[in-house]
Amino acid sequence: MRAFGYRQSNSDHTLFLKKQHGKITTLIVYVDDMVVTGNDPEKRKALQNYLCKEFEMKDLGSLKYFLGIEVSRSSEGIFLSQRKYALDLLQETGMSGCQPVNTPIEEGLKLCVEPNQVSTDKGRYQRLVGRLMYLAHTRPDLAYALSVVSQYMHNPGEQHMNAVMRILRYLKNAPGKGILFAKNVDHQSIEVYIDAHWAGAVDDRRSTSGYFTFVGGNLVTWKSKKQNVVARSSAEAEFRGMTLGLCEALWLRLLLQDLGYLSRQSIRLFCDNKAACDIAHNPVHHDRTKHVEVDRFFIKEKLDDKIVELPKIRSEDQLADILTKAVSSQVFSKFLDKLGMCDIYAPT
Structure with a gap:
């Protein structure tokens, strides 16, 4: 790919890109499966012809099935x-x-x-x-x-x-x-919903962190993970969760830059723990927070540089709640709708 003038992305080493005259062509590869896309049909065809000369390949047409994931398209968007x-x-x-x-x-x-x-x-x-x-x-x-x-x-x-x-x-x-990626040209910011359930694990009293990241209002990544150490307070557990979600958002920001999208908007990090948000904004040293100083200074640095902002959110609107603990079916169903999850095969 590099010999054919493509650049390997530093954010994702399986992604190769070529930009010319405001147009972009990309290829993403997993072992022997590839997806080619872009807004320049001629360059896409040239890439396919070049790869066919190098390897035995079969063009399967428009993307419908990739690594077990089914892809459907409609006027509303793309459904996975x-x-x-x-x-x-x-x-x-x-x-x-x-x-x-x-x-x-x-x-x-x-x-x-x-x-x-x-x-x-x-x-x-x-x-x-x-x-x-x-x-x-x-x-x-x-x-x-x-x-x-x-x-x-x-x-x-x-x-x-x-x-x-x-x-x-x-x-x-x-x-x-599955997930519906809806067309949304008005809203293109990166948003992260992060939450932590303090000392929720019965075995070892470790906390569970979770985050959902959205780009342009569409859900793109998520994680539910038990923390590696025991947190001494809910604020500490939230700090560790905030750092996890912020690192993911920063990686997404770099990936979008590779694709030619330079966002001027701050990353919006939604955290419903008031103590954690107050401490993140406050540079005063606290005895209660010195064991999470690295996380605190990491978040504070991004706040000062206007890379991230911490808007207020109510606990009942915290989508990441379903990544940290078991909730009622009513809450679960409400949050799945907000995540853009639906079933296009369900009878209507």
Whole structure:
């Protein structure tokens, strides 16, 4: 690709770009699968011809299926899902006729390793969780549930297997649920919703962080992750979560710059913890925050440089809540709508 005049992106080494006269052509590659796109048809065709001379290749036309992800287009935008994969998984596990549920994890459920727990088939548990993890590419609604069950791969019990079975029952409810990327030319900023559930893990009292990142009002990345250390306060847990989400947003900003989009707008970081936001703005040293000084100064530096801003948000509007704990079906459904998740295959 470099020999043909393309530049390898520093933000994503699988992305190659060529810009000329205000037009751009890009290629992204995963092993032997490639996607070519851009706003210059001649350059796209030249790239395809060049690659066909170098390798044996087959042009599959417009993007419809890539690495198990189904791509559909309409006047509203682009829809990504993994419906076929989900249906195949339900068929293979014998769960095609199961009773569906509205949430992937039961509200208030606290999983842990019990001293005298009844063990389950470890190999089957690991295979099921591994298969479900592949669905996480287009299913942010599964992120928290999968982050919980994946913590018990080494020593699963019956309660953990029941939790995995519930995820499959949730899949049965809406196997075709996916993300809609709507056309939105008026709104092009980067927004991050970050949250942390302080000391939520029963086993070790570690906190769980979660973030959703949006570009132009469309959800692009997300993560639910248990923190590596025990936080001594909710503000400390939020700080660690803010840093995680901000790093992701900064990476997205660089990636957009590679693609030719230079945003002048600040990254909007939505955090509902008032103490964490106040400390981020306040340069005064506190004994209570000296163990998170690096995170605090990292965020403060970005605030001073106007790279990021911390607008106020109510707790009931914090979308990342569903990445840090199990919530009711009503809250879960409301937030999924706000994330742009829908099921185009559902009967109307």
